Amino acid sequence: MNEAADRTGAWLRRWITAHGGVAGTVHARRGDDMVLAAAVNIPPPVVAVVGVVPKGKGMAGLAFERDAAVSTCNLKTDTTGDVRPGARAVDASAAVAIPVHDEAGEIRGVVGIAYQGERAMDDSELALLTREAEALPSA
Template identity: 35%
Template sequence: MNNSESIINSIKETSGDINWKELLESIISAFDCSTGTLHRLDTESNLLMLKSQVGIPDFLLPKMSSIPIGKGMAGIAAERKKPVEMCNLQTDDSGVARPAAKETKVEGSIAVPMLLEGKLYGVLGIAKSVPYDFTESESEELLKIGEEIARSISSS
């Protein structure tokens, strides 16, 4: 069993009562990353609300606590319903990453929408402290993990 399968199985076993920090830590570890965020979509405000984070400097948390759809990597992943990736967030000049994101000091990063049957439930973001291109296989694994998280949210 690979790491993503064990994460998916642990989500299934939680029966809707997710320990967000523990889940995020296991995802970060499985993909050899140093930081991560888990945002859940608030359907009333249509904002992505921070549920958990690992490795994000405290001074950045106010800027990451709620994210509009379409803003920053997480917001764009939510809007497009597709993963958004950067090999090196520090040198990116596309405008996708928000200026504050560079203050995380991470480089290789990916934001993946948590979708179930095409419906958005949130966004999972992980990053490495070195430049890195996530493989198609890693992106697909993260989408599967996101789908299982969405399934758990939808049934709670």
């Protein structure tokens, strides 16, 4: 693992812990795809599936496409089509994927966090998560 990946993984662990999460990911933008840069408590089969996420596919890809947070109250029972089947293997319920921007306002990545219990996130919680996600170190 390189220094940037170590820094990204350490940041992700701190961010998840600070917000009571149980799992999370960081995807870095590579053209029209998102490439997994860090994962915490994500099962290996899911890591394999989300290694490269195309724009518009899954929660990270949708956050990239929409330039907006994408959330679910429960990964396992979501029927919106936003959650891909592989995400149901994560031992968590609620989750959110948040786009992160560079200085020019372009999306440079997507940060995801998952929670143990089912829950809805209000606007103030999403705003706080988004502000803090923008502090993601460059991958």
